[in-house]
Amino acid sequence: MLEVVDLLKTFNPGTPNEVRALRSVTLRLEPSSFLIIIGTNGSGKSTLLNAVAGTFLVDTGTITLAGQNITRWPEHRRARLIGRVFQNPFSGTAPSMSIAENLALAARRGQPRGFGWTLNRRLREELRERIRSLNMGLENRLDNAIGSLSGGQRQALTLIMASWLKPELLLLDEHTAALDPKSADQVIRLTHEIIERDRLTTLMVTHSMQQAVHLGDRIIMMHKGQILHDLQGPERARVRPEDLLRRFDDVRRREQLDPAVAELLQQRYV
Amino acid sequence: MTLLIGAATIGLILALLALGVYLSFRIFHFADITADGSITLGASVTAILLVHHTAPLLATAAGGLAGMIAGGLTGVLHTKFKINGLLSGILVMTALYSINLHIMGRSNVPLLNEATLASQVESLGLPFWPSGELLVAGWRVSLRDLMMLGGMFLLVSSVGFTLHLFFKTNLGTAMLATGDNQQMIRALGVNVDFILILGLALSNGLIALSGSLLAQYQGFADVQMGIGMVVWGLASVIIGEALVGTSRIGLLITGAIMGSVLFRLLVAIALRWGLNPNDLKLITATFVFVALVAPGFIRKLKSAAPATPAAP
Numbered sequence: 001m002l003e004v005v006d007l008l009k010t011f012n013p014g015t016p017n018e019v020r021a022l023r024s025v026t027l028r029l030e031p032s033s034f035l036i037i038i039g040t041n042g043s044g045k046s047t048l049l050n051a052v053a054g055t056f057l058v059d060t061g062t063i064t065l066a067g068q069n070i071t072r073w074p075e076h077r078r079a080r081l082i083g084r085v086f087q088n089p090f091s092g093t094a095p096s097m098s099i100a101e102n103l104a105l106a107a108r109r110g111q112p113r114g115f116g117w118t119l120n121r122r123l124r125e126e127l128r129e130r131i132r133s134l135n136m137g138l139e140n141r142l143d144n145a146i147g148s149l150s151g152g153q154r155q156a157l158t159l160i161m162a163s164w165l166k167p168e169l170l171l172l173d174e175h176t177a178a179l180d181p182k183s184a185d186q187v188i189r190l191t192h193e194i195i196e197r198d199r200l201t202t203l204m205v206t207h208s209m210q211q212a213v214h215l216g217d218r219i220i221m222m223h224k225g226q227i228l229h230d231l232q233g234p235e236r237a238r239v240r241p242e243d244l245l246r247r248f249d250d251v252r253r254r255e256q257l258d259p260a261v262a263e264l265l266q267q268r269y270v
Numbered sequence: 271m272t273l274l275i276g277a278a279t280i281g282l283i284l285a286l287l288a289l290g291v292y293l294s295f296r297i298f299h300f301a302d303i304t305a306d307g308s309i310t311l312g313a314s315v316t317a318i319l320l321v322h323h324t325a326p327l328l329a330t331a332a333g334g335l336a337g338m339i340a341g342g343l344t345g346v347l348h349t350k351f352k353i354n355g356l357l358s359g360i361l362v363m364t365a366l367y368s369i370n371l372h373i374m375g376r377s378n379v380p381l382l383n384e385a386t387l388a389s390q391v392e393s394l395g396l397p398f399w400p401s402g403e404l405l406v407a408g409w410r411v412s413l414r415d416l417m418m419l420g421g422m423f424l425l426v427s428s429v430g431f432t433l434h435l436f437f438k439t440n441l442g443t444a445m446l447a448t449g450d451n452q453q454m455i456r457a458l459g460v461n462v463d464f465i466l467i468l469g470l471a472l473s474n475g476l477i478a479l480s481g482s483l484l485a486q487y488q489g490f491a492d493v494q495m496g497i498g499m500v501v502w503g504l505a506s507v508i509i510g511e512a513l514v515g516t517s518r519i520g521l522l523i524t525g526a527i528m529g530s531v532l533f534r535l536l537v538a539i540a541l542r543w544g545l546n547p548n549d550l551k552l553i554t555a556t557f558v559f560v561a562l563v564a565p566g567f568i569r570k571l572k573s574a575a576p577a578t579p580a581a582p
Contacts, residue, residue: 075456076456086457091453094451094455097443101446105455109458111459113441
């Protein structure tokens with residue numbers, strides 16, 4: 001279970017570039033639940049993901065995962081519990097290393113790296129079996145440099161790598177945003193399969209309202225570093241992409257109005 | 271013949287420098303100028319221990335270890351104090367100049383009358399060739415030169431092979447991946463700072479070992495001997511890459527060793543033909559500059575070339 005309490009993060013404090021990226025964010029995620037985060041640009045959704053992953057330490061607040069307070073853990077230590085797929089398909093793999101080496105690195109996620117051999121015959125067979133299910137023909141190209149693959153293929157492999165050792169939490173940061181529609185569909189199908197099969201607790205950021213509605217069992221909408229809407233249960237089940245878009249429009253309209261005027265209008269017409 | 275054997279031996283000794291530079295520059299993309307200081311550090315630590323009658327093997331190992339500490343320090347400055355990589359290397363290199371002077375007590379320590387690895391290797395062959403000389407293809411060659419060449423060949427081959435095996439271990443693969451994509455390997459639970467410090471320690475350990483052996487082969491350690499060595503190592507790596515023409519790590523390690531020997535042989539021949547030794551570093555630097563810039567320049571020329579007009 002993931003529990004985030006009262007997270008606060010300000011970038012460049014005390015400078016003209018000060019950004020209050022997270023303002024008292026509190027969130028509780030039950031095991032095996034699949035949470036989708038949506039929001040406008042700069043709303044803090046990726047910042048929330050990065051705060052949980054440990055890319056930076058938060059100013060105040062606590063993050064608890066699988067019963068352990070990980071708030072002050074460095075990123076590499078949190079990786080014992082967290083699997084992660086980045087937005088950029090090139091961020092999740094080491095391009096000049098082979099497919100087999102990349103997967104073997106992921107097969108030891110969060111474990112000490114000693115002088116044991118990275119690859120042996122048994123592991124190679126296991127790797128081959130796992131990526132055969134992708135139906136991309138990669139099982140016969142284990143020794144090819146992963147950098148020679150397409151963005152979609154690399155992102156599919158990154159997803160397999162992130163979920164190899166069944167993480168306590170899977171973080172997906174707009175992981176299909178940089179892919180062509182066909183590859184994006186393939187990766188989304190794979191995402192769904194893996195999460196369902198392993199019953200993974202998942203946090204996924206997306207800009208796609210279709211993905212938000214068709215995946216996951218809960219949706220939160222963020223704005224200006226805060227959670228604006230939290231849709232779950234029957235409310236989540238009823239929601240359609242148009243509803244989410246309307247909520248975005250509401251936010252935009254409210255942004256353009258002076259708060260006093262907005263309140264006046266609300267009192268008069270709502 | 272003696273000239274060629276001497277050049278090949280120095281080439282093999284400096285192959286350890288090339289391997290160290292390969293680690294920092296090609297694997298971590300870290301321009302580590304500590305090398306200029308750590309090669310002298312290896313030489314000075316070994317020299318002063320030999321003068322105090324320490325066993326040559328122990329003195330050599332101590333030289334390598336001192337280099338590891340220097341490299342580790344550069345790594346700590348860069349990762350823990352967030353100092354720019356190049357500046358971290360410059361700081362440690364500058365500090366090492368004074369440290370080396372302190373270690374040696376003066377700017378030059380002769381080793382001609384001390385028991386060194388070179389003299390020990392020579393003594394291994396004396397029972398078989400008591401005259402201390404051999405005929406090779408009709409040329410008279412000193413036993414010391416030939417035994418040292420053989421010894422260095424064995425040592426450098428073993429180091430290269432061990433390094434190759436190391437990169438097949440979990441730790442070695444994590445090191446390669448750290449150079450390739452830090453974001454990814456961090457997300458897979460590897461402490462990138464630790465790997466960088468370890469890698470730079472390993473790199474400078476090899477470089478200091480090279481300095482230690484060079485001092486013992488030449489018969490002296492000098493505080494100036496490290497100047498421009500990082501560029502020398504880089505030139506060897508670049509020649510090696512051109513020789514093997516692949517991205518496979520095992521071949522690249524072999525290439526760096528071959529590149530170092532070939533470069534030293536070319537230099538020896540050029541000096542024999544009358545090249546002014548004062549121009550050597552200028553020519554080496556120019557060579558590295560051209561080798562670094564040429565591929566991009568050629569690509570630009572190719573892409574700028576007008577397309578062949580289609581047939582009417």
